[in-house]
Amino acid sequence: MSSVLTKTKPSRAIAPQSWLDTIIKGDCVAALEALPDHSVDMIFADPPYNLQLGGALHRPDQSLVDAVDDEWDQFASFEAYDAFTRAWLLACRRVLKPTGTLWVIGSYHNIFRVGATLQDLHFWILNDIVWRKTNPMPNFKGRRFQNAHETLIWAAPNAKHKGYTFNYDALKAANDDVQMRSDWLFPICSGSERLKDENGQKAHPTQKPEALLARILMASTKPGDIVLDPFFGSGTTGAVAKRLGRHFVGVEREQAYIDAATRRIAAVEPLGKATLSVLTGKKAEPRVAFNVLVESDMIKPGTVLTDARRRHSAIVRADGTLASGGEAGSIHRLGARVQGLDACNGWTFWHYEDEGALKPIDVLRAKVRAGLEKLA
C-alpha cells in the first residue's frame, strides 16, 4: 500500500482524488504522510483507550509494550502511550487546515493523557464535551459509580486561529432556540445500527453511534468539507460524512475493519443538497454601511435620530456620521458615547420617526439587504 512514503517529499504529488473518500491502510502516523499539509477541514479521532486492561499497546515504532504490573513498567507504559499520542496528534496537525478543528473521544483511562498532550503541543481546547449514555453498561461489582459517559475534547490547532467552523445558529435553532450545551445525551450504538460480522458477532468493539458523529459534523463542518478519521474502525465517521454531504478520509490498520467499513459506506444514501444547507445568523449577512442609507436617500441628512425612549438624540450628517452635543462619530461610537458605554449597536439603538412611531434604523438596513438579494 501507499501508506509509507518518504518524509522528505510529503506527497503533494498525490492528487486529492486518490485519497478523498477512501480508507488508507496502514499505521496512523505513517499513512498520514500520504496527505498534503493543511488538506483536511476536521479530524475525528477515536484512539485506542489502551492501558491497564492488558490490551496490546504499541510504541510508535510498532514494538509491543510488555504488559507487566510492575510499577516501573506501568510508568513506562504511560510514557509509551504519551509518545504514541504525541506522534499521531502531530501528524494530524500537519494535515489539518489552520482553520480546522480536531475532536478526540476517550474515557478516564486515556482522556486525561490525551488532553494534557494536546495542551503540551499548544492545541487550543475549545470545549470538553460529555457524551451521556442513555443505556450504559451497569457496574457489576457495586464498587464504583456506573460509568455512564465518555468525554470528547474539541480543539483548534493553536490559540491564534479563531476562524474555525462552528454552526452556532443552526445548533441553537435545532435545540429549541437555546444554545447547545457541553453535555449531550445519546444511546450507545446497538441493535440494527451495530455492524455485525459473518458470525453475527459485533464487527468492531467500540463502534460509535451515528447520532454522535452527526452532531459533531453538523456543528463543526460545512457541506463539502473533508473529514479525516485516523482510527477509522467500523467507519462511522465515513458513513455519516457521506450521508451529510461531507468528504472523508480514513486510516485503518486492519483489513477486516476496512472491508466492513467499505461495505457499510457503499450502502449509505447521501442526503439531498436542499436538506443540507446550514442555518446562518446575522454574522453571515452582508455588511451594510450606514452611509448607504444616506446616499440612497432612505435617511436624509439633517434627520434627527433618538433612542427608543427619546432620551438621547443625534443628527444625521451628509457623510454618514452622527453628531450630538459637539460629539460626532459612527452610529455605534456615538451611541456608545451618549450612553457612557464602551460599545453599542447603533443599528438597534438609534430610531427614526415614521408616521409618528419610532422605528430602529435596522429596519432600513433590512430593506437594503432585501434589495441586495434580488441582485444576487
Next chain:
Amino acid sequence: MSSVLTKTKPSRAIAPQSWLDTIIKGDCVAALEALPDHSVDMIFADPPYNLQLGGALHRPDQSLVDAVDDEWDQFASFEAYDAFTRAWLLACRRVLKPTGTLWVIGSYHNIFRVGATLQDLHFWILNDIVWRKTNPMPNFKGRRFQNAHETLIWAAPNAKHKGYTFNYDALKAANDDVQMRSDWLFPICSGSERLKDENGQKAHPTQKPEALLARILMASTKPGDIVLDPFFGSGTTGAVAKRLGRHFVGVEREQAYIDAATRRIAAVEPLGKATLSVLTGKKAEPRVAFNVLVESDMIKPGTVLTDARRRHSAIVRADGTLASGGEAGSIHRLGARVQGLDACNGWTFWHYEDEGALKPIDVLRAKVRAGLEKLA
C-alpha cells in the same frame, strides 16, 4: 502559625485534637506537614483551575462578567502548574489512609493535567464524574458550546488497596433503586447559599454547592470519618462535613476566607440521624430538542411537515432546522413565521404523516421522553 514544621519530624507529636475540625493557615504543601501520615479518610480538593483568560468579557447587555482573575489562579506555564499539582498530590497522599480516597474537581483548563499527574503518581482512578450544571453561564459570543459542566476525578492512592469506602447500597436506594451514574445534576451555588462579605459581594469566587459535597461525602465516607480539604476557600467541605457528622481539616492561605469559613461552619447544625433529601439532587430535566429526533433518525432530513390543516408546509433539514419558501429557522420560529405570528409552539403546530394520518411531532417527543424516563 504552625503550618511550617520540620520535614524530618512530620508532626506525629501533634495530637489530633489540635487540628481536627480546624482550618490550618498556610500554603497547602507546607501546612499538610502538620498532619501525621495516613491520618485522613477522604480528601476533597478544589485546586486553582489555571484559567487563561484574555481580555474583559461583556454580556450582550454590555455588563461586565466578573472573571476569576485572582493571583492564586495565575501560573507561569503548564510546567509550573504540573509541578504545583505533583507537590500537593504527594503531600495529600502521605496524609491519606491507604483505604482512603481522593476527589479533585476541575474544568477542561486543568483537569486533564491533574488526571495525567494522578496517573503518573500511580493514583488509581475509580471514576470520573461529571457535574452537569442546571444553570451555567451562557456562551456570550456564540463561538463555542455552552460550558455547562465540570469534571471530578475520584481516585484511590494506589491500585492495590480495594478497601475504600463506597456506600453503594445507600446511593442506590437514594436514587430510586438504580445505581448512581457518573453524571450528576446540580445547580451552581447562588442565592442565599452563596456566602457574602460585609459589602454584600460574594465572599469567594468559586464557592461550590453544598449538594455536590453532600453527595461526595455520603458516597465515600462514613460518619465520624476525617475529611481533608487542602484548598478550603469558603469552607463548603467543612460545613457539609459538620452537618453530616464527619470531621474536617481545612488548609487555606487567605485569612479573609478562613474568617468567612469559620463563621459559616459555626452556624451549621449537625444532623441527627435525619436524612438526606439533598442527596438525590435534581433529576434530569425532560427537555427534548427537535434535533434529537433528527439525529436519532425518528424524522429523516427531507421530511415534509405541515400544520394540521395542511395549509403550511416546511422541509426538515439535516441541521435540525426547518425551511419553507426561502425562510429557515427553528420549528418554533418558522411556525410563527408562516402564520405571521410572533410566537408558536412548533411541537404542536407541525405535523408529520404516519400511515396516512397527520400527527403532531410532539408524539415523537413523547416517545423520546418515555425512553428517557428510566434516566430521570
Next chain:
DNA sequence: GATGTGGGTGAATCCACTC
C-alpha cells in the same frame, strides 16, 4: 398576600474584518 417585572449574575481560556 399573590403575582408580575426588572435587574443582577455565575470558574469564561468567548469576534471579524480592514487598513
Next chain:
DNA sequence: AGAGTGGATTCACCCACAT
C-alpha cells in the same frame, strides 16, 4: 501584524420591588 472599528452576542435563577 497590530491597531482600529463595525456591530453581534445570553440562560437559568434569585431577589427586590411594584402592582
